[in-house]
Amino acid sequence: MQYFPFVVVAWILAVGLYGIVTSRHLVHQIICLIVVQSSTYVLLLGVGYVTGAVAPYYFDVKVHTPAVDPVVQALALTDVVVEAAVTALLCSFAIQAHKRFGTLDPQELASLKG
Amino acid sequence: MDQLLAFVVAVPLLVAAAITAAGPLLGRRRRLLDAIAILAAASVAVMLAVIMVRTAGGDEVYWFAGIRPARGAVIGIDFEAGSLSAGLALLAALLVTAAMTFSWRYFQRVATHYHTLMLTFLAGMAGFCLTGDIFDMFVWFELMGVSAYALTAYRPEERGPLQGALNFAITNSVGAYLSLSGIGLIYGRTGALNMAQIGVYVSRHPASQLVVVAFLLIISGLLIKSAIVPFHFWLADAHAVAPTPACVLFSGVMVELGLYGIARVYWSMFGQALGHRAAISHVFVALGVLTAVAGALFCFRERHIKRMLAFSTISHAGIFLTGIALLTPLGLTGTATYVAGHGLVKAALFLCTGIVLHRLGSVNETWLHGRGRHLRVTGVVFTLAAFGLADLPPFATFLGKGYIDDSAWAHGLPWVMGVFIACAILTGGAVFRVAGGVFYGLGDAPSEDAEMAEMASEETSETGSDKQRTPLTMIIPPALLVACAAVIGLITQLGRAVQAAAIRFEDQAGYNATVLAGAHIAHPVAIAASESTGITVTDVLTGTGSAAGALVLACLALYWRRLPLLRRGYEPGAGLTAPIQRFQSGVVNDYVTWIVLGLACLGGVLALVVR
Numbered sequence: 001m002q003y004f005p006f007v008v009v010a011w012i013l014a015v016g017l018y019g020i021v022t023s024r025h026l027v028h029q030i031i032c033l034i035v036v037q038s039s040t041y042v043l044l045l046g047v048g049y050v051t052g053a054v055a056p057y058y059f060d061v062k063v064h065t066p067a068v069d070p071v072v073q074a075l076a077l078t079d080v081v082v083e084a085a086v087t088a089l090l091c092s093f094a095i096q097a098h099k100r101f102g103t104l105d106p107q108e109l110a111s112l113k114g
Numbered sequence: 115m116d117q118l119l120a121f122v123v124a125v126p127l128l129v130a131a132a133i134t135a136a137g138p139l140l141g142r143r144r145r146l147l148d149a150i151a152i153l154a155a156a157s158v159a160v161m162l163a164v165i166m167v168r169t170a171g172g173d174e175v176y177w178f179a180g181i182r183p184a185r186g187a188v189i190g191i192d193f194e195a196g197s198l199s200a201g202l203a204l205l206a207a208l209l210v211t212a213a214m215t216f217s218w219r220y221f222q223r224v225a226t227h228y229h230t231l232m233l234t235f236l237a238g239m240a241g242f243c244l245t246g247d248i249f250d251m252f253v254w255f256e257l258m259g260v261s262a263y264a265l266t267a268y269r270p271e272e273r274g275p276l277q278g279a280l281n282f283a284i285t286n287s288v289g290a291y292l293s294l295s296g297i298g299l300i301y302g303r304t305g306a307l308n309m310a311q312i313g314v315y316v317s318r319h320p321a322s323q324l325v326v327v328a329f330l331l332i333i334s335g336l337l338i339k340s341a342i343v344p345f346h347f348w349l350a351d352a353h354a355v356a357p358t359p360a361c362v363l364f365s366g367v368m369v370e371l372g373l374y375g376i377a378r379v380y381w382s383m384f385g386q387a388l389g390h391r392a393a394i395s396h397v398f399v400a401l402g403v404l405t406a407v408a409g410a411l412f413c414f415r416e417r418h419i420k421r422m423l424a425f426s427t428i429s430h431a432g433i434f435l436t437g438i439a440l441l442t443p444l445g446l447t448g449t450a451t452y453v454a455g456h457g458l459v460k461a462a463l464f465l466c467t468g469i470v471l472h473r474l475g476s477v478n479e480t481w482l483h484g485r486g487r488h489l490r491v492t493g494v495v496f497t498l499a500a501f502g503l504a505d506l507p508p509f510a511t512f513l514g515k516g517y518i519d520d521s522a523w524a525h526g527l528p529w530v531m532g533v534f535i536a537c538a539i540l541t542g543g544a545v546f547r548v549a550g551g552v553f554y555g556l557g558d559a560p561s562e563d564a565e566m567a568e569m570a571s572e573e574t575s576e577t578g579s580d581k582q583r584t585p586l587t588m589i590i591p592p593a594l595l596v597a598c599a600a601v602i603g604l605i606t607q608l609g610r611a612v613q614a615a616a617i618r619f620e621d622q623a624g625y626n627a628t629v630l631a632g633a634h635i636a637h638p639v640a641i642a643a644s645e646s647t648g649i650t651v652t653d654v655l656t657g658t659g660s661a662a663g664a665l666v667l668a669c670l671a672l673y674w675r676r677l678p679l680l681r682r683g684y685e686p687g688a689g690l691t692a693p694i695q696r697f698q699s700g701v702v703n704d705y706v707t708w709i710v711l712g713l714a715c716l717g718g719v720l721a722l723v724v725r
Contacts, residue, residue, distance in 0.1 A: 013295070020284065020706045029702070033287055040294045047302035071307070072298075075249060079294065082256045086287050089263055093280050096270040109277055110700035 005046030012039035026094040026104040030087060037083050041076050048072030119176040119193040122161050122203065123241045129154040130233035137226035151229040152214045155236055159207035162240070166200040170611065172635055173618065173628045175246065183630050188308035194246035194629055197615035198450055202374055203243035205457045206367045208598075210236045212591040213359035216465050219585040220359065220472060228268065235261035235363065242371055246629055248297050248332070248383070249307045251375065252290065255335065259286050262368060265360040266352050274355040281702045282352040288706060289335035289345075292713070296331025299324060300383075309382040310629035313622055317386035326724050329384045330717045333376050334709075337716075340372025342435060343405040344712040346428050347698060347705040350412070353424030358468030361420060365427040365464060366457040370434060373453075377438050377446070381620050391441055393723040398439030399522075401716075403533055405432025410540035412698075414671075419467050419477045419548055423460065426503065426541040430456050433534055437518040444521035444645040446616040447609065451602075452514025458599040459502035459511060462592035463545065466496040469588050470552065479548050484555035491589055493553030498596050500549050504542025506661035507654055510603040516653030517609065524645060535660045542664030547671045557672025609647025 012035060019032030048069030054061055056070035098104055133140070133147060140147055168174065173196040181190030210232055221228070238258030245251050263286075267279035301307055303324055304315040316325055341349040349369070353361050388394060409429030416422035430452070437449030469492045471477050474485055486493060502509035515534060522530035550556035602608065618624065621638035628635055670677070 009295070017288070017706065017710055020288065021703050021710070023703060026280070029284065033284060036288060037291050040291055040298060043295055043298040044301075047298055072301075075298075075301075078249075078253060082253070082260075082290075085260050086256070086263075086283065089260060090280070090283055093267055093270065093276055093283070096267075097276055097280070100271060100276070101273060106280070106703060107701050109273065109280075 002046075002051075005042060005049070009039045009043045009046065012036075012042060024105050024107065026097060026106060026109075027091075029106065030090045030094060033090070034083065034087060037079070040079055044072045044076045044079070116174075116176055118161055118165060119174065119195055119244060120178065122158055122165070122244065123237045125158055125161075126154055126233040126237040126240070130230045130237070133226060133233075134230045140226070147226060147229055148214070148218055151233060152211060152218075154233060155207055155211040155214055158236060158240065159204060159211055162200050162204040162207050165195050166197050166204055169195050169197050169200055170615070173625070175629055175632065182632070183308070183311070186311065186314065186630050188306060188311045188630070191250060192246040192308065192629060193244040194310075194625070195244050196618055197611075198446075198619050199243045199374070199378070201450065201615075202367070202370065202453065203240040205454055206239040206243070206363070206371070207236060209363055209366045209457060209461050212461060212465070212595060213362045216362075216468065216588055216591050217357075217359045218587040220468060220588060221357075227264075231261045231265050232359075232363075235265065239363075239367060239371055243374065246309055246382075247307050248300070248309050248312065248379075251309075251378075252294050252297055252335075255293070255339070255375070256290055258368065258371070259283075259290060259339075262352075262360070262364065266356040268357045268360065272355075277700060278351040278353075278355040281348045281700070281705060284702045285338055285345075285348040285705050285709060286335075288709060289338035291335075292331050293333075293335030296328045296334070299331065300328040303328070308629065309378070310626040313383040313386070314626050314630065316383060317622070319387075321387050321389065321724070323721070325384065325387050326720055327717070329379075329388065330713070330720055332379055334713050336372045336375040336379070338372075338709060340369050340376070340435070341405075341428050341431050342401055343408045343428070343432070344708045346405065346409070346431075347708060348702075349428060350421050350424045350698060351700060353427070354418055354421040358420075358464055358471065361423075362461040362464045365423060366461040369427055369431050370453045370457065373431065373434050373438060373449075376435075377619070381622055382625050385620075385622050388724050390724050394720075395439050395441045397716075397719055397723060399436050399527065399530070402432045402434075402436030402439055403530065405429070405435060406537045407432070407533065410537040414540045414544045416544070417479045419470070419479055419482075420464070422479075422544055422548070423463055423467065426545065427460060429537050429541050430460075433515070433518065433537065436522070436530065436534075437514075440518070440521050440525060440527075441620075442521045442525065442645070443613050443616045443620060443640055444517050444524075444647070446620060447613040447647065448514045448517030448519075448521060450514070450612050450616060451510055451517060451608065454602060455502065455510025455512075455514055455599050458595045458602075459499045459509065462495060462499040462595040462599075463503065465588070465592035465595070466492050466499065469584055469592075472588065473584060479551060482552045483557070484551070486552040487555050489553060489584065491593075492584060493549065495589065495592050495596055496553060497546075497549045499592070499599075500542060500545040500664075501661055502596060502599050503538075503545055504661040504664040505538050505657045507657045508603040509599050510608075511599070512653070512657035513603050513609065513649070516649065516657065517647065519656060520650065520653070521645065531656065535656055535663070538660035539663040539667055542661060543667030543671065546664050546668030550668055550672055558675045609649075613645075613647050 016032050016036035023029035050068045053066040053068045056067040176193045177190045238254050241254035263283040267275050269275045304312045306312045338345040406429050409425050413425035434449045437445045505512045505515045519531040617640045618638045624635040624638040627633040
């Protein structure tokens with residue numbers, strides 16, 4: 001078992017969370033959220049990867065050739081779709097915030113009245 | 115009719131797609147759109163009622179495309195319906211129907227995407243309840259989430275909704291991704307995504323730290339969704355600004371779905387593997403009690419009615435978590451009954467608040483003082499619902515609370531009952547204070563000031579204000595919901611039936627056999643001895659007592675100026691405002707910090723407990 005991918009996962013997750021916590025700009029914050037999600041891609045691919053295996057096509061290879069796990073790529077793909085929906089929605093909120101209130105700073109937005 | 119389970123999510127999703135596609139064609143014929151959406155939601159409710167009754171004797175499993183498991187390995191995707199999961203989905207469908215009926219006259223102009231979002235929200239909630247696959251659970255969770263974020267920002271031209279939606283979306287998305295990480299880890303360990311198959315694998319292999327980490331990560335998203343302290347900050351921001359019909363769903367059922375998810379995950383996958391039942395029980399009971407107390411305190415000092423109801427939901431979420439965390443059939447029975455009663459009553463309260471907003475153009479209790487006297491019917495419904503919230507017999511809330519208290523008592527936690535009575539008095543008292551002040555003009559009239567007028571005009575564009583009449587479509591849904599909550603509490607066999615369903619829900623081996631081998635479990639094995647579901651004198655006394663206490667507290671809050679003990683010029687809770695605002699800052703950065711801190715602490719405690 002290789003630990004390296006999981007160290008990367010933890011690092012990306014931590015960096016993303018740190019970014020969200022310290023961000024002073026909504027777009028930056030949304031991108032940090034994407035970074036948090038990216039850690040799940042690495043995790044899923046790390047879980048499914050098999051050293052020395054082929055892609056799971058099962059065409060023109062010998063029977064019993066090891067292949068990487070095909071399920072995780074389906075999971076990662078679904079994950080990408082979810083991310084696209086969430087990011088698009090969040091970006092539309094950010095655009096609205098900028099249009100209406102002229103600020104993208106979460107703290108400034110919170111202190112506005114009305 | 116096996117396909118009924120699939121129709122429950124297929125119908126709202128297909129109708130949502132159809133009305134989006136046909137939106138430009140329908141044009142100004144809004145009533146047609148309303149009618150189609152209400153019909154779709156109502157038909158889902160009927161289907162779920164049928165499923166709930168049918169599964170009373172044993173769970174049902176539906177395999178999509180008929181791909182069944184072979185020799186304990188699952189390739190297909192399943193829906194697993196028991197009475198509890200179908201019942202919770204039924205509550206969701208009922209509330210969507212009521213909210214859609216309410217919005218018939220509520221919004222002056224409504225866009226097609228409102229109906230679409232409500233229906234996808236319903237599909238997400240129903241799918242989340244029924245799914246038997248952990249990854250699908252995440253997908254339904256996100257479908258539910260995205261619909262809810264968009265509904266919160268239904269009026270994106272104002273600051274409040276925009277900011278509430280941003281906080282809601284970012285905190286819940288962080289939670290969802292943490293859950294997904296947990297799902298990835300458990301998949302890496304077991305090679306399975308089906309909850310039953312994972313459950314069989316992890317309980318047969320020696321427990322490892324990885325299982326604990328996966329459990330913590332998976333429930334983290336659900337804890338955030340269910341607004342457990344310290345993950346609750348987003349809730350008040352989102353509830354206070356979402357359109358009223360959406361609030362009904364957020365408070366009435368979405369928060370409870372998060373708790374349902376925790377219960378499902380624990381009892382289908384991790385229960386046997388984690389072991390240490392007593393210690394885990396204590397950790398989550400502590401979390402639940404903390405949430406109940408914090409929510410109740412915040413609730414009582416709130417003057418914005420929607421925010422007040424939101425904090426009351428947090429308090430109740432704590433009580434629900436405690437009921438689940440007792441890990442007894444009776445505790446889960448209590449939570450299930452309480453969730454049903456609370457969902458109906460809370461929805462009625464929100465809908466009445468919507469009527470107040472519709473007629474008077476404000477939801478600020480201080481400004482509204484005495485201005486709602488002419489809303490007689492609304493006042494009566496609101497007051498009845500407030501009695502329900504304060505656990506007065508015969509509302510279902512009283513039964514649920516009674517069962518949780520009984521179970522806690524039987525398991526050596528008698529103080530839980532006292533804490534919960536105090537919480538009920540605080541939340542009930544706050545709502546009675548609103549009822550007395552707004553609808554009956556009781557208490558001393560507050561002094562008007564400029565800040566108050568500004569706060570009163572905070573929410574006006576949701577609905578045109580100063581309407582002369584309350585439309586029937588707005589008052590009938592809350593009245594029916596309150597009546598339902600009372601009638602459910604009067605069903606004599608309710609406790610026994612729900613406890614049977616709860617025992618089935620907690621029987622992990624039975625769940626696994628039902629899903630993996632298609633077994634029909636007529637007599638599930640109870641994890642703890644089933645307890646009497648009879649209504650004891652203590653239950654009636656505590657229920658009546660907390661309602662009476664809430665009334666007294668409300669009177670004190672209304673007439674506090676006449677109390678000889680308090681010096682003049684003293685404002686109750688005035689000293690608390692600053693520290694509370696420091697917590698509830700409205701800045702999402704702080705909320706995510708709390709989430710990270712809370713998870714680190716919870717993870718540390720769990721790692722110490724499960725060794």
